[in-house]
Amino acid sequence: MSAPRNPATNSGSAPGAATAPAQLFERPEGGERALLVQPEDGRTDPAEALSEFEALAASAGAEVVGRLYGRRRAPDPRTFVGPGKVAEIRAALADAGGDLVLVNHALSPAQERNLERELECRVLDRTGLILDIFAQRARSHEGKLQVELAQLRHIASRLVRGWSHLERQKGGIGLRGPGETQLEMDRRLLGGRIKQLEKRLGRVRRQREQGRQARRRRELPAISLVGYTNAGKSTLFNRVAEAGVYVADQLFATLDTTLRRLDLPGGEAAVLADTVGFIRDLPPQLVAAFRSTLEEVVEAELLLHVIDASDPGRDDNAAEVDAVLAELGADEVPQLRVYNKVDLTGGDPHVERDDSGRPVAVWLSAASGAGIEALITAISERLSAAQARGVVELGPGEGRLRARFYQLGEVLEETITDTGGVRLAVVLPRRELERLYRHEGLSAQLEPMAEPALPEAVNAH
Ligand SMILES: Nc1nc2c(ncn2[C@@H]2O[C@H](COP(=O)(O)OP(=O)(O)OP(=O)(O)O)[C@@H](O)[C@H]2O)c(=O)[nH]1
Numbered sequence: 020m021s022a023p024r025n026p027a028t029n030s031g032s033a034p035g036a037a038t039a040p041a042q043l044f045e046r047p048e049g050g051e052r053a054l055l056v057q058p059e060d061g062r063t064d065p066a067e068a069l070s071e072f073e074a075l076a077a078s079a080g081a082e083v084v085g086r087l088y089g090r091r092r093a094p095d096p097r098t099f100v101g102p103g104k105v106a107e108i109r110a111a112l113a114d115a116g117g118d119l120v121l122v123n124h125a126l127s128p129a130q131e132r133n134l135e136r137e138l139e140c141r142v143l144d145r146t147g148l149i150l151d152i153f154a155q156r157a158r159s160h161e162g163k164l165q166v167e168l169a170q171l172r173h174i175a176s177r178l179v180r181g182w183s184h185l186e187r188q189k190g191g192i193g194l195r196g197p198g199e200t201q202l203e204m205d206r207r208l209l210g211g212r213i214k215q216l217e218k219r220l221g222r223v224r225r226q227r228e229q230g231r232q233a234r235r236r237r238e239l240p241a242i243s244l245v246g247y248t249n250a251g252k253s254t255l256f257n258r259v260a261e262a263g264v265y266v267a268d269q270l271f272a273t274l275d276t277t278l279r280r281l282d283l284p285g286g287e288a289a290v291l292a293d294t295v296g297f298i299r300d301l302p303p304q305l306v307a308a309f310r311s312t313l314e315e316v317v318e319a320e321l322l323l324h325v326i327d328a329s330d331p332g333r334d335d336n337a338a339e340v341d342a343v344l345a346e347l348g349a350d351e352v353p354q355l356r357v358y359n360k361v362d363l364t365g366g367d368p369h370v371e372r373d374d375s376g377r378p379v380a381v382w383l384s385a386a387s388g389a390g391i392e393a394l395i396t397a398i399s400e401r402l403s404a405a406q407a408r409g410v411v412e413l414g415p416g417e418g419r420l421r422a423r424f425y426q427l428g429e430v431l432e433e434t435i436t437d438t439g440g441v442r443l444a445v446v447l448p449r450r451e452l453e454r455l456y457r458h459e460g461l462s463a464q465l466e467p468m469a470e471p472a473l474p475e476a477v478n479a480h
């Protein structure tokens with residue numbers, strides 16, 4: 020049985036505690052003994068899926084004591100796996116002395132409950148496991164609220180378990196909350212708590228929205244690091260911003276979006292954001308929960324999509340990340356691919372360019388620092404290409420568009436025209452300009468400025 024986790028074990032590190040030692044987050048000895056069940060659906064490579072699932076289980080602090088594959092044409096509506104497999108799992112549990120079954124698939128609440136009843140042991144699906152990891156990792160106030168809300172929504176439909184011994188296991192994997200308390204298992208209180216969390220989140224989000232608008236007014240272009248979990252985003256973030264963010268060989272080491280100012284060669288600056296990692300089959304309620312945090316991603320000028328070049332599943336993982344980005348509405352944000360960990364592949368750091376000479380991928384090692392300079396130059400090149408600048412003339416009736424230019428970019432100069440309209444010298448993200456043309460009725464062309472009012476972005480080296 021698992022010793023209930025002492026909340027003090029993982030609440031001691033403030034977000035600023037830069038290089039928190041990894042053992043802070045390691046589970047006290049004697050984690051729950053988990054048996055893993057990996058369905059074979061013919062889609063993904065089961066061995067690879069199982070090894071990722073094992074890393075997830077370890078991240079949640081479980082000790083893996085057994086692994087089983089399950090092949091079945093259609094899932095059993097009652098227990099997901101068939102009766103023969105249930106017997107096999109029961110035997111394996113007895114053999115290994117396991118006290119938790121983790122199934123690498125989504126289970127319906129009824130399937131989870133029926134399996135628990137038949138196996139006389141706690142059963143958690145992939146979503147429940149990922150939620151548990153998120154619960155342990157959330158650091159910021161907003162992150163904690165988001166995770167708790169997602170967890171409560173997830174368990175709301177799973178309350179009737181009917182196993183008194185499960186009650187006594189409070190604090191085990193899947194039953195831990197990010198907040199002060201264990202997850203409240205009483206259905207009556209649950210609804211109230213969910214409402215309360217939604218309200219608090221609303222307040223926090225409004226504050227963050229204000230912060231983002233302030234940043235936008237300061238016109239610092241935003242760059243977001245995105246990528247599969249464990250790709251090396253935080254390591255790269257530290258390298259690039261020298262910020263000292265928590266890095267660990269753990270899945271979902273980072274949950275909260277962290278921002279740093281990034282100074283580019285030539286005196287330009289940008290805001291760099293480190294974000295939560297993505298994973299295959301990210302539970303939908305988690306995508307929803309983090310949607311607002313990930314707005315940083317949607318609104319970024321440039322995404323650095325970090326890919327672990329040494330991972331044999333890297334292309335699948337990258338495709339998965341792109342799919343989540345599309346779900347978030349961020350598929351149109353320009354991407355620079357960063358193939359990380361070239362120290363492990365034996366490759367040389369280099370930059371790939373497209374036909375027009377634009378950098379599209381950078382191969383580097385965040386750990387050794389090889390290739391970082393080239394990355395920063397590539398970022399600088401991509402950012403200056405992402406900015407539109409010019410002079411635009413608006414008619415007297417286009418006050419709303421004038422206001423939009425002030426909102427979205429920087430107005431360097433404004434003069435009144437003979438016809439009573441305005442002539443604006445503006446700099447704004449090209450994406451926003453395109454949106455103005457497409458959706459907001461802007462028809463006037465952006466003419467080149469006679470003289471650049473801002474120093475040219477430096478990418479001379
Ligand atoms: N060999 C090698 N290891 C690296 C490199 N970059 C990162 N790592 C390691 O990869 C692991 C994950 O790094 P993180 O920076 O925490 O990855 P992340 O993408 O932020 O992960 P999450 O926040 O969990 O999504 C750590 O053990 C790093 O030390 C690299 O260039 N080479």
Ligand SMILES: [Mg+2]
Pocket residue numbers: 252253254265271272273294296
């Ligand atoms: Mg990270």
